[in-house]
Amino acid sequence: HDHGHDHQSGSKLRNLPQIKQMLQSAPPQHIPPHVAILAIDAFTALAHAEMHTHGAESISQVHFHEVGAVDSIVDTVGTLLALYYLDVDLGGEDGYGDVAVTCAPLPMGEGTVWTDHGLLPVPAPATMRLMVGMPTCPGPKGVTGELVTPTAAALLRVLTGVYYSDSGEYGKNNNEPTYWQAK
Numbered sequence: 001h002d003h004g005h006d007h008q009s010g011s012k013l014r015n016l017p018q019i020k021q022m023l024q025s026a027p028p029q030h031i032p033p034h035v036a037i038l039a040i041d042a043f044t045a046l047a048h049a050e051m052h053t054h055g056a057e058s059i060s061q062v063h064f065h066e067v068g069a070v071d072s073i074v075d076t077v078g079t080l081l082a083l084y085y086l087d088v089d090l091g092g093e094d095g096y097g098d099v100a101v102t103c104a105p106l107p108m109g110e111g112t113v114w115t116d117h118g119l120l121p122v123p124a125p126a127t128m129r130l131m132v133g134m135p136t137c138p139g140p141k142g143v144t145g146e147l148v149t150p151t152a153a154a155l156l157r158v159l160t161g162v163y164y165s166d167s168g169e170y171g172k173n174n175n176e177p178t179y180w181q182a183k
Contacts, residue, residue: 013063016047035080038090042076042154049129072151079155101159105137109147122146127153
């Protein structure tokens, strides 16, 4: 895609189909299928946010920058694996675990952050899109910077049952007004 900047940041750019293929082809003894599905859902939420932020025609056209790097993929899958092995209820038909994921209001943060797109406001546009419809609050007094990363916002969106439709609308899979939990 062309939007006036260089993609030579040293990390490989990946798109959603590539990340999806990586996760689907992972041996199930390393990444259980339910964890892979949730990771794909988180990257899909990120792709929707990036697609609308950059005006791409489809989520398959989105090339992830920082969140497509190996460390972000490991952060996403690692978080989900930890929750899985801690027996946290990650949804699914089998009712796995007995603890649900809930989310207190997310701190908004303030200031700016350097990205592959240059200097952006905090929260960055894609992060802000991911936070739409989720409870938020001001960050701690006197604290500046990014308090919710795009990866964290996407994970919380998936784990708390908040979904992103193909039409670009956010919604909820349950009716909890303040704290949201996976069902």
